[in-house]
Amino acid sequence: MSEDEIRDRRARTPREELLGSALSALMALQFAVVVMFGKQIAAGELPFPMLAIRFFGQSALLFFVLLVLKKPLVAARGERLPLILAATIGYGTEAALFFSALNYGKAGAITLLFYLYPVWVMLATIALDRRSPGGRLWIALLLALGGSAVVIVGGGEVEVEPLGIALALATSFAYTAYLITADRMIKRTDPVTAAAWLGAGAAVANVTFTIAFRVTEFPEVSDWPYLLGMAVFSAGAFAAMLGGLQLVGAVRNAIIGVMEPLGVAVLAAFFLDEPITAPTAIGGALILGGAILATLVRTTTVREPDV
Numbered sequence: 596m597s598e599d600e601i602r603d604r605r606a607r608t609p610r611e612e613l614l615g616s617a618l619s620a621l622m623a624l625q626f627a628v629v630v631m632f633g634k635q636i637a638a639g640e641l642p643f644p645m646l647a648i649r650f651f652g653q654s655a656l657l658f659f660v661l662l663v664l665k666k667p668l669v670a671a672r673g674e675r676l677p678l679i680l681a682a683t684i685g686y687g688t689e690a691a692l693f694f695s696a697l698n699y700g701k702a703g704a705i706t707l708l709f710y711l712y713p714v715w716v717m718l719a720t721i722a723l724d725r726r727s728p729g730g731r732l733w734i735a736l737l738l739a740l741g742g743s744a745v746v747i748v749g750g751g752e753v754e755v756e757p758l759g760i761a762l763a764l765a766t767s768f769a770y771t772a773y774l775i776t777a778d779r780m781i782k783r784t785d786p787v788t789a790a791a792w793l794g795a796g797a798a799v800a801n802v803t804f805t806i807a808f809r810v811t812e813f814p815e816v817s818d819w820p821y822l823l824g825m826a827v828f829s830a831g832a833f834a835a836m837l838g839g840l841q842l843v844g845a846v847r848n849a850i851i852g853v854m855e856p857l858g859v860a861v862l863a864a865f866f867l868d869e870p871i872t873a874p875t876a877i878g879g880a881l882i883l884g885g886a887i888l889a890t891l892v893r894t895t896t897v898r899e900p901d902v
Contacts, residue, residue, distance in 0.1 A: 603782035604841035615842025616890035618835045619851035625832035627858030631866070632824040633694075634702075636814060642694035644813045645822065647801035650687070652826025653833065654794030657787055660830075670784040670792060677780035678789060682796020685773030689766050690797060691804050696762035700755025703747040706856060708755070708763035710743045713849035715771040720846050723775070728846055735888040739853035742881025746856050749874020777837065778845035786841060790833035850889040857882045 606612040636645060661668055670678045696705045713736055721727050755763070781789055804810075814822060840848045857879045864871045 604786075604838075605782070605844070606842040611842055613890065615839045616847065616851055616886075618839035619843065619848045620854055620886060622832050622835040622839060622848075623852050623854035624858045625828045625835060626852075627855050627862055628828040629825050629832060630855070630859050631862050632821040632828070635821045636818045636825075641804070641808055641810045641812070643691055643801045643804040643808065643810055645818075646687075646690050646694065647798050647805060648814065648822050649825045649829060650690075650794045650798035650801065652823065653829040654791050654798060656826060656830045657791035657794060657834070661787055661791060664787075666785055667788050668791075670781070670788060674781050674784050677776055678784065678792050679796055681773050681776045681781070682793040683800040685769060685776060686793055687797035687800025689769035689773060691801055692762050692766040692769060696759050696766060699759030699762065704755035705759060705763045705766075707744060707747045708760060709767050709770070710740065710747075710853055710856070711764070712767040712770045712774070713740065713846075713853060715767060716774055716845050716849040719771060719775050720844075723779075729892060731888055731892050732846060732850070735850050735885040735892070738881045738885030738888065739850050740885075742878040742883075742885060743853050743856050745874050745878030745881065746860055747878075749872055749878060774840070774845045774849060778840050778848075781837070782841060786837035787834050789837045790830065793833055793837075794829070847889045847892065851886045854882055854886050 606615050658668065660666075669675065693705070693709060696709075717728065717732075717736060727733075777789075836848070836852075839851075857875075860871065860875045860879070
Protein backbone atom coordinates (compact mmCIF):
# COMPACT_ATOMS: atom_id res chain seq x y z
CA MET A 596 0.00 0.00 0.00
CA SER A 597 1.43 3.35 -1.02
CA GLU A 598 1.64 6.35 1.29
CA ASP A 599 -1.14 8.13 -0.63
CA GLU A 600 -3.47 5.15 -0.18
CA ILE A 601 -3.15 5.04 3.58
CA ARG A 602 -6.48 6.11 5.07
CA ASP A 603 -6.73 8.54 7.94
CA ARG A 604 -6.70 6.92 11.37
CA ARG A 605 -10.10 8.13 12.66
CA ALA A 606 -11.95 5.45 14.63
CA ARG A 607 -14.44 3.50 12.57
CA THR A 608 -15.63 0.97 15.17
CA PRO A 609 -16.60 1.19 18.86
CA ARG A 610 -13.45 -0.78 19.73
CA GLU A 611 -11.26 1.79 17.98
CA GLU A 612 -13.08 4.61 19.79
CA LEU A 613 -12.45 2.88 23.12
CA LEU A 614 -8.76 2.54 22.21
CA GLY A 615 -8.61 6.25 21.35
CA SER A 616 -10.15 7.18 24.69
CA ALA A 617 -7.75 4.86 26.54
CA LEU A 618 -4.78 6.47 24.77
CA SER A 619 -6.05 9.93 25.73
CA ALA A 620 -6.28 8.83 29.37
CA LEU A 621 -2.78 7.33 29.20
CA MET A 622 -1.56 10.65 27.79
CA ALA A 623 -3.01 12.53 30.78
CA LEU A 624 -1.44 10.17 33.30
CA GLN A 625 1.99 10.37 31.67
CA PHE A 626 1.85 14.16 31.53
CA ALA A 627 1.04 14.05 35.26
CA VAL A 628 4.32 12.19 35.79
CA VAL A 629 6.10 14.85 33.69
CA VAL A 630 4.66 17.52 35.98
CA MET A 631 5.88 15.61 39.05
CA PHE A 632 9.42 15.48 37.66
CA GLY A 633 9.22 19.11 36.57
CA LYS A 634 8.38 20.18 40.13
CA GLN A 635 11.78 18.88 41.23
CA ILE A 636 13.71 21.08 38.78
CA ALA A 637 14.69 24.68 39.41
CA ALA A 638 13.95 26.00 35.92
CA GLY A 639 14.71 29.66 36.59
CA GLU A 640 12.64 32.62 35.45
CA LEU A 641 12.90 31.62 31.79
CA PRO A 642 12.67 27.82 31.52
CA PHE A 643 13.58 27.54 27.84
CA PRO A 644 16.86 25.56 28.29
CA MET A 645 15.08 23.00 30.49
CA LEU A 646 12.33 22.56 27.91
CA ALA A 647 14.81 22.32 25.02
CA ILE A 648 16.65 19.49 26.81
CA ARG A 649 13.37 17.75 27.64
CA PHE A 650 12.10 17.87 24.07
CA PHE A 651 15.42 16.95 22.46
CA GLY A 652 15.60 13.93 24.77
CA GLN A 653 12.04 12.97 23.90
CA SER A 654 12.72 13.29 20.17
CA ALA A 655 15.97 11.30 20.30
CA LEU A 656 14.26 8.49 22.19
CA LEU A 657 11.37 8.31 19.75
CA PHE A 658 13.59 8.36 16.66
CA PHE A 659 15.53 5.46 18.20
CA VAL A 660 12.25 3.58 18.70
CA LEU A 661 11.29 4.27 15.08
CA LEU A 662 14.61 2.86 13.86
CA VAL A 663 14.27 -0.26 16.01
CA LEU A 664 10.67 -0.86 14.90
CA LYS A 665 11.51 0.08 11.29
CA LYS A 666 8.69 2.63 11.18
CA PRO A 667 8.65 5.71 8.90
CA LEU A 668 11.03 8.45 9.98
CA VAL A 669 9.15 11.22 8.18
CA ALA A 670 5.52 12.30 8.16
CA ALA A 671 3.11 11.45 5.35
CA ARG A 672 3.17 13.73 2.31
CA GLY A 673 1.02 16.81 2.82
CA GLU A 674 1.35 16.61 6.61
CA ARG A 675 4.98 17.66 7.07
CA LEU A 676 4.55 21.44 7.11
CA PRO A 677 1.49 21.31 9.41
CA LEU A 678 3.46 19.04 11.75
CA ILE A 679 6.39 21.50 11.85
CA LEU A 680 4.05 24.41 12.55
CA ALA A 681 2.17 22.50 15.24
CA ALA A 682 5.48 21.58 16.89
CA THR A 683 7.18 24.98 16.86
CA ILE A 684 4.46 27.60 16.96
CA GLY A 685 1.99 25.34 18.75
CA TYR A 686 3.40 23.00 21.35
CA GLY A 687 6.85 24.54 21.71
CA THR A 688 5.35 27.96 22.38
CA GLU A 689 2.64 26.52 24.66
CA ALA A 690 5.18 24.80 26.90
CA ALA A 691 7.35 27.92 27.09
CA LEU A 692 4.34 30.07 28.02
CA PHE A 693 3.12 27.64 30.67
CA PHE A 694 6.40 27.33 32.54
CA SER A 695 6.99 31.08 32.24
CA ALA A 696 3.54 31.73 33.72
CA LEU A 697 4.52 29.73 36.82
CA ASN A 698 6.81 32.62 37.76
CA TYR A 699 3.79 34.89 38.20
CA GLY A 700 1.35 32.75 40.15
CA LYS A 701 0.79 29.55 42.07
CA ALA A 702 0.81 26.37 40.02
CA GLY A 703 -2.83 25.68 40.86
CA ALA A 704 -4.06 29.00 39.51
CA ILE A 705 -2.00 28.73 36.32
CA THR A 706 -3.20 25.16 35.75
CA LEU A 707 -6.82 26.15 36.33
CA LEU A 708 -6.61 28.86 33.67
CA PHE A 709 -4.77 26.54 31.28
CA TYR A 710 -7.51 23.93 31.62
CA LEU A 711 -9.96 26.25 29.95
CA TYR A 712 -8.54 24.85 26.70
CA PRO A 713 -11.27 22.17 26.30
CA VAL A 714 -13.79 25.04 26.12
CA TRP A 715 -11.80 26.74 23.35
CA VAL A 716 -11.43 23.39 21.54
CA MET A 717 -15.19 22.82 21.73
CA LEU A 718 -16.00 26.33 20.50
CA ALA A 719 -13.42 26.14 17.70
CA THR A 720 -14.81 22.79 16.60
CA ILE A 721 -18.36 24.20 16.53
CA ALA A 722 -17.18 27.15 14.43
CA LEU A 723 -15.23 24.98 11.98
CA ASP A 724 -17.83 22.21 11.62
CA ARG A 725 -20.84 24.54 11.93
CA ARG A 726 -22.56 22.10 14.23
CA SER A 727 -22.52 21.45 17.95
CA PRO A 728 -21.19 18.22 19.47
CA GLY A 729 -23.76 16.00 21.17
CA GLY A 730 -25.31 16.96 24.49
CA ARG A 731 -23.44 14.25 26.36
CA LEU A 732 -20.10 15.77 25.34
CA TRP A 733 -21.21 19.12 26.78
CA ILE A 734 -22.11 17.38 30.06
CA ALA A 735 -18.76 15.56 30.03
CA LEU A 736 -16.97 18.88 29.47
CA LEU A 737 -18.77 20.53 32.41
CA LEU A 738 -18.04 17.57 34.70
CA ALA A 739 -14.35 17.52 33.76
CA LEU A 740 -13.87 21.28 34.11
CA GLY A 741 -15.87 21.44 37.35
CA GLY A 742 -13.88 18.57 38.82
CA SER A 743 -10.60 20.16 37.78
CA ALA A 744 -11.62 23.43 39.45
CA VAL A 745 -12.54 21.62 42.68
CA VAL A 746 -9.23 19.74 42.77
CA ILE A 747 -7.11 22.83 42.08
CA VAL A 748 -9.00 25.37 44.20
CA GLY A 749 -9.19 22.82 47.01
CA GLY A 750 -5.41 22.80 47.05
CA GLY A 751 -5.45 26.47 48.03
CA GLU A 752 -3.01 27.57 45.30
CA VAL A 753 -5.04 30.18 43.45
CA GLU A 754 -2.90 33.31 43.77
CA VAL A 755 -1.82 34.78 40.44
CA GLU A 756 -0.56 38.12 39.11
CA PRO A 757 -2.12 39.80 36.06
CA LEU A 758 0.83 38.83 33.87
CA GLY A 759 0.42 35.24 35.04
CA ILE A 760 -3.24 35.34 33.99
CA ALA A 761 -2.30 36.64 30.54
CA LEU A 762 0.42 34.00 30.06
CA ALA A 763 -1.82 31.17 31.29
CA LEU A 764 -4.64 32.16 28.95
CA ALA A 765 -2.14 32.48 26.08
CA THR A 766 -1.00 28.96 26.95
CA SER A 767 -4.53 27.60 26.68
CA PHE A 768 -5.03 29.34 23.31
CA ALA A 769 -1.71 28.01 21.98
CA TYR A 770 -2.56 24.46 23.08
CA THR A 771 -5.99 24.76 21.47
CA ALA A 772 -4.38 25.83 18.17
CA TYR A 773 -1.98 22.90 18.43
CA LEU A 774 -4.77 20.37 19.08
CA ILE A 775 -7.01 21.65 16.30
CA THR A 776 -4.13 21.74 13.80
CA ALA A 777 -2.91 18.26 14.71
CA ASP A 778 -6.45 16.85 14.64
CA ARG A 779 -7.36 18.23 11.24
CA MET A 780 -4.02 18.18 9.42
CA ILE A 781 -2.09 15.16 10.78
CA LYS A 782 -4.35 12.23 9.94
CA ARG A 783 -2.16 9.57 8.30
CA THR A 784 1.25 9.92 9.93
CA ASP A 785 2.19 7.24 12.44
CA PRO A 786 1.68 8.66 15.99
CA VAL A 787 5.23 7.78 17.06
CA THR A 788 6.68 9.47 13.96
CA ALA A 789 4.56 12.55 14.58
CA ALA A 790 5.55 12.60 18.28
CA ALA A 791 9.24 12.44 17.35
CA TRP A 792 8.95 15.45 15.05
CA LEU A 793 6.80 17.34 17.54
CA GLY A 794 9.52 16.90 20.14
CA ALA A 795 12.18 18.09 17.68
CA GLY A 796 10.16 21.13 16.68
CA ALA A 797 9.37 22.06 20.28
CA ALA A 798 13.07 21.73 21.15
CA VAL A 799 14.08 24.02 18.28
CA ALA A 800 11.47 26.56 19.38
CA ASN A 801 12.86 26.62 22.92
CA VAL A 802 16.46 26.86 21.71
CA THR A 803 15.32 29.89 19.70
CA PHE A 804 13.70 31.39 22.80
CA THR A 805 16.88 30.71 24.80
CA ILE A 806 18.98 32.63 22.27
CA ALA A 807 16.44 35.41 21.72
CA PHE A 808 16.05 36.12 25.43
CA ARG A 809 19.76 35.56 26.14
CA VAL A 810 19.09 33.01 28.86
CA THR A 811 22.26 31.92 30.67
CA GLU A 812 20.70 29.94 33.53
CA PHE A 813 20.75 26.22 32.76
CA PRO A 814 19.57 23.21 34.81
CA GLU A 815 21.94 21.98 37.52
CA VAL A 816 23.70 18.62 37.17
CA SER A 817 21.49 17.29 39.98
CA ASP A 818 18.43 18.08 37.83
CA TRP A 819 19.42 15.81 34.93
CA PRO A 820 17.82 12.60 36.30
CA TYR A 821 14.52 14.47 36.50
CA LEU A 822 15.06 15.85 32.99
CA LEU A 823 15.61 12.30 31.75
CA GLY A 824 12.38 11.24 33.43
CA MET A 825 10.56 14.15 31.80
CA ALA A 826 11.92 13.16 28.39
CA VAL A 827 10.94 9.49 28.76
CA PHE A 828 7.38 10.16 29.92
CA SER A 829 6.98 13.02 27.44
CA ALA A 830 7.82 10.57 24.66
CA GLY A 831 5.11 8.18 25.82
CA ALA A 832 2.61 10.97 26.44
CA PHE A 833 3.10 12.52 22.98
CA ALA A 834 2.71 9.18 21.21
CA ALA A 835 -0.44 8.42 23.23
CA MET A 836 -1.75 11.95 22.65
CA LEU A 837 -1.43 11.73 18.88
CA GLY A 838 -2.75 8.18 18.76
CA GLY A 839 -5.83 9.19 20.76
CA LEU A 840 -6.24 12.43 18.83
CA GLN A 841 -6.23 10.67 15.48
CA LEU A 842 -8.79 8.12 16.68
CA VAL A 843 -11.34 10.20 18.63
CA GLY A 844 -10.63 13.82 17.67
CA ALA A 845 -9.73 17.00 19.51
CA VAL A 846 -12.90 17.44 21.59
CA ARG A 847 -12.87 14.08 23.35
CA ASN A 848 -9.08 14.10 23.64
CA ALA A 849 -9.29 17.49 25.37
CA ILE A 850 -12.03 16.43 27.79
CA ILE A 851 -10.30 13.20 28.80
CA GLY A 852 -6.98 15.09 29.07
CA VAL A 853 -8.40 17.01 32.04
CA MET A 854 -7.59 13.88 34.06
CA GLU A 855 -4.04 15.24 34.37
CA PRO A 856 -4.50 17.31 37.59
CA LEU A 857 -6.20 14.32 39.21
CA GLY A 858 -3.24 12.18 38.18
CA VAL A 859 -0.84 14.70 39.73
CA ALA A 860 -2.79 14.64 43.01
CA VAL A 861 -2.84 10.84 43.14
CA LEU A 862 0.87 10.56 42.32
CA ALA A 863 1.68 13.16 44.97
CA ALA A 864 -0.25 11.11 47.51
CA PHE A 865 1.69 7.94 46.68
CA PHE A 866 5.19 9.34 46.19
CA LEU A 867 5.28 12.63 48.12
CA ASP A 868 3.02 11.64 51.04
CA GLU A 869 0.61 14.47 50.24
CA PRO A 870 -2.83 13.48 51.60
CA ILE A 871 -5.82 13.14 49.30
CA THR A 872 -8.23 15.79 50.60
CA ALA A 873 -12.01 15.89 50.31
CA PRO A 874 -11.88 18.40 47.40
CA THR A 875 -9.48 16.08 45.57
CA ALA A 876 -11.80 13.11 46.06
CA ILE A 877 -14.92 15.05 45.02
CA GLY A 878 -13.23 16.76 42.07
CA GLY A 879 -11.62 13.49 41.04
CA ALA A 880 -15.02 11.78 40.94
CA LEU A 881 -16.36 14.56 38.70
CA ILE A 882 -13.33 14.37 36.39
CA LEU A 883 -13.62 10.61 36.10
CA GLY A 884 -17.34 10.93 35.43
CA GLY A 885 -16.66 13.38 32.61
CA ALA A 886 -13.90 11.19 31.16
CA ILE A 887 -16.08 8.08 31.29
CA LEU A 888 -19.01 9.90 29.68
CA ALA A 889 -16.75 11.22 26.91
CA THR A 890 -15.46 7.69 26.39
CA LEU A 891 -18.97 6.28 26.04
CA VAL A 892 -19.99 8.79 23.37
CA ARG A 893 -20.12 7.07 20.03
CA THR A 894 -19.58 8.77 16.69
CA THR A 895 -19.20 5.66 14.55
CA THR A 896 -21.78 3.25 13.27
CA VAL A 897 -21.29 -0.42 12.71
CA ARG A 898 -21.80 -1.24 9.06
CA GLU A 899 -24.32 -3.96 8.39
CA PRO A 900 -23.02 -6.88 6.31
CA ASP A 901 -24.12 -7.07 2.69
CA VAL A 902 -26.77 -9.71 2.01
